[in-house]
Amino acid sequence: MPGCSSHPATSRRPDDANHTIKSLTQCLRGYRAAGLRVGLVPTMGFLHGGHRALINGSVARCDITVASIFVNSTQFGPNEVLDCYPRALEQDHELCRTAGVSLIFVPDASEIYPPGFQTTVEPGPVAEPLCGAERPGHFRGVATVVTKLFNIVQPDLAFFGQKDFKQCAVIRQMVRDLNLPIEIVTVPTVRKPDGLALSSRNSYLSPVDRQRARCLSQGLLAAQAAYGEGERDSERLIAMARAHMSEVDQLQYLQLVDARALEPVPGLVDRPTALCVAAYVGTTRLIDNVLLDIASNSRADLVLAQHRAAS
Structure with missing residues (x-):
């Protein structure tokens, strides 16, 4: 089974990424049966030290860490080019492995948004200030994909970076409003020595x-x-x-x-x-x-x- 181990309690090095929801949930079923605590680090890839800090936070607090790598098309605006978003999947896998990720989830777009997909999650007024005014529809895309990842992984904790402060606020509100049994952990922004936030x-x-x-x-x-x-x-x-x-x-x-x-x-x-x-x-x-x-x-x-x- 890709990315799984027959000994989930000691599994820390993913052998391969899971590309389907079915393969990921099969792995997670065994982990939950063993009573293990699952952490989720949702990313769009091109990982850097800020993502490593999120992974470190999950590894410290959870038995199993799942890192998702998915460039989510629904959060890109009309003037933002999806194809230009930076990608480095091989390096992403290496960072995940060295940081202690247990499972990597790298779904195709059709896996997350199958043919005929219609349902979205519409955030409320919390999505309107700051970036919400500049990027119409962005947080609808964020809320929808994060909800789907929460439903797929069913983590105990999910880790997000403070740099995306507005995103964290939208997700916290969504979790409260939808009664999702997930603790949202915000990890402080990681900066270069000269102060620039990693991005x-x-x-x-x-x-x-x-x-x-x-x-x-x-x-x-x-x-x-x-x-x-x-x-x-x-x-x-x-x-x-x-x-x-x-x-x-x-x-x-x-x-x-x-x-x-x-x-x-x-x-x-x-x-x-x-x-x-x-x-x-x-x-x-x-x-x-x-x-x-x-x-x-x-x-x-x-x-x-x-x-x-x-x-």
Whole structure:
């Protein structure tokens, strides 16, 4: 059986990927019968250190880790080219193996969206702010494919990256609303030494644009550090971040929002919030965010120190 072992409790190295729902569920049936805890790391491939952090989180908390690799066509907008999304399946498999993934799920599009597919999951108002306004239908595609993966894998925990802050909020709301028995774990953003958030889209950046893209994290981290030092005025925090971002070609949004409801936070910051940005550097759209709360202060100091050392 591809990707399975007769000794699931000790299986840590996938011999092959599962390409069908049937083969994956056959493997998982044995694992569940053995009482093992299953974690899911959903990805679109072209894996990097951020994905490795998600896998590490699952391996630490679960007996079995399933990593899915599926470029989901339904979350691409009319001006986004599906065929241009970066792919490196062989490298993806190697990262999964070395990180301790138990099962790799690499379905074809027809496996996830068979002929005659009609039903989608429509997220509510939580999908509208931030990227929702810029990418109509995107979060419908995300909610639909994640729901399908949840139904296929039936994980105990699922791991997502904080960099996709809005996506995490949509999925958490969906899990609550649909009474899905899954714990959603958000893993902190992984950054390069100069502060740039790891992203598959970074591969689109030219060398010059790669250097310019640093201004996004520089602005966010400066505002986070100021919050840690006592600044609470939302307009000043946003202005402080914006001052670093003059090198972007188009700033789609830079907003300070409630960390749960995603509503703008005017005046004084008196609750956990997120400072979120989306911008084009060259032709590449990048997103990033930082959390502004007491727990984020030490992380801000550490990342800012790393950035200054690399500058």
